[in-house]
Amino acid sequence: MSKDIALSLSEEHQRIQEMRTVLLDARDRYLAKGEERRWNLASRLLREFASHVDRHFSFEEEEGFLVHITQRRPLLSKRVASLRADHEALRNALLDLVALVDTKSEEELRRQLIGARLNAILSRLQAHEREENALMQEAFQQEFGTDD
Ligand SMILES: [Fe+2]
Numbered sequence: 001m002s003k004d005i006a007l008s009l010s011e012e013h014q015r016i017q018e019m020r021t022v023l024l025d026a027r028d029r030y031l032a033k034g035e036e037r038r039w040n041l042a043s044r045l046l047r048e049f050a051s052h053v054d055r056h057f058s059f060e061e062e063e064g065f066l067v068h069i070t071q072r073r074p075l076l077s078k079r080v081a082s083l084r085a086d087h088e089a090l091r092n093a094l095l096d097l098v099a100l101v102d103t104k105s106e107e108e109l110r111r112q113l114i115g116a117r118l119n120a121i122l123s124r125l126q127a128h129e130r131e132e133n134a135l136m137q138e139a140f141q142q143e144f145g146t147d148d
Pocket residue numbers: 057060083087128132
């Protein structure tokens with residue numbers, strides 16, 4: 001793995017964390033006060049977040065980050081496979097949520113969707129990114145962490 005990829009990855013994870021904070025803030029403001037304009041903002045941020053995460057996953061799959069770890073350390077391949085499965089599940093969960101949010105749903109449904117469902121997705125995504133950071137560190141320790 002090049003250090004550039006590792007650096008991009010950690011910057012990307014930072015960026016996703018920032019977007020997540022902005023999204024949750026808009027979501028909480030909507031849940032606290034209702035209002036169409038707050039809903040519009042929260043749902044727009046959700047769509048942007050979903051497409052950003054989709055591109056992020058593609059970056060990880062296509063730039064070789066996942067493949068590299070498996071090649072360097074075959075013992076980690078199960079954990080890498082589970083990260084790939086997460087991508088699939090999280091992409092689908094986000095797409096489903098965006099599709100539901102885009103339908104003309106009733107107020108109560110909107111609240112449920114953007115409340116509990118979003119929390120579940122974001123928690124899973126956070127656990128996923130933490131695991132990636134951990135795997136990346138392990139790969140780096142082996143590749144760059146020794147003098148010989
Ligand atoms: Fe990932």
